[in-house]
Amino acid sequence: MNKNIIELQTxxxxxxxxxxxxxxxxxxxxxxxxxxxxxxxxxSQCNRYSDTPMAVTEYLGQTKGTVSQTLKxxxxxxxxxxxxxxxDKRIAHIQVTTAGxxxxxxxxxxxxxxxxxxxxxxxxxxxxSNLLVQLQHQHGSKMFGQCLNxxxxxxxxxxxxxxxxxxxxxxxxxxxxxxxxxTEK
Numbered sequence: 001m002n003k004n005i006i007e008l009q010t011x012x013x014x015x016x017x018x019x020x021x022x023x024x025x026x027x028x029x030x031x032x033x034x035x036x037x038x039x040x041x042x043x044s045q046c047n048r049y050s051d052t053p054m055a056v057t058e059y060l061g062q063t064k065g066t067v068s069q070t071l072k073x074x075x076x077x078x079x080x081x082x083x084x085x086x087x088d089k090r091i092a093h094i095q096v097t098t099a100g101x102x103x104x105x106x107x108x109x110x111x112x113x114x115x116x117x118x119x120x121x122x123x124x125x126x127x128x129s130n131l132l133v134q135l136q137h138q139h140g141s142k143m144f145g146q147c148l149n150x151x152x153x154x155x156x157x158x159x160x161x162x163x164x165x166x167x168x169x170x171x172x173x174x175x176x177x178x179x180x181x182x183t184e185k
Contacts, residue, residue, distance in 0.1 A: 151185045
């Protein structure tokens with residue numbers, strides 16, 4: 001067994017544990033669990049093609065039941081609202097409310113992560129991003145990524161883009177959101 005791989009996994013798990021512990025403590029005052037914050041954060045970052053319960057399930061890697069209960073709690077606390085798709089009434093879209101956005105801004109990034117100050121984390125981000133892509137390929141997981149970096153994204157001009165998959169126009173701010181249909185270039 002490769003000792004470096006074991007050390008990497010240990011470091012990733014320990015870092016995640018520290019962040020989750022801090023989140024649990026911060027979330028207690030709001031009556032929320034970590035998975036609920038993860039769902040809320042995802043929904044605050046995803047695009048209109050990815051704001052469905054199924055997309056949340058895929059992104060979090062949780063069961064439909066867990067995600068359903070998670071969304072019910074967030075809706076009851078008025079952090080999200082659901083609305084039916086205008087073309088297909090079987091599909092529900094989820095929008096983060098102003099209160100939900102405020103909570104995400106309050107809790108993300110964690111105080112623990114902001115405490116590292118001006119440390120250049122760019123090389124770490126690059127390495128972890130590459131690792132994530134590799135693991136997703138090996139596991140057969142959906143990629144999820146920003147439209148801006150998707151093979152289907154076509155630049156029209158500095159503020160307008162075209163999604164070749166959905167054949168719809170996108171504004172620049174939409175290309176910065178997470179999409180479940182993302183395919184790397």
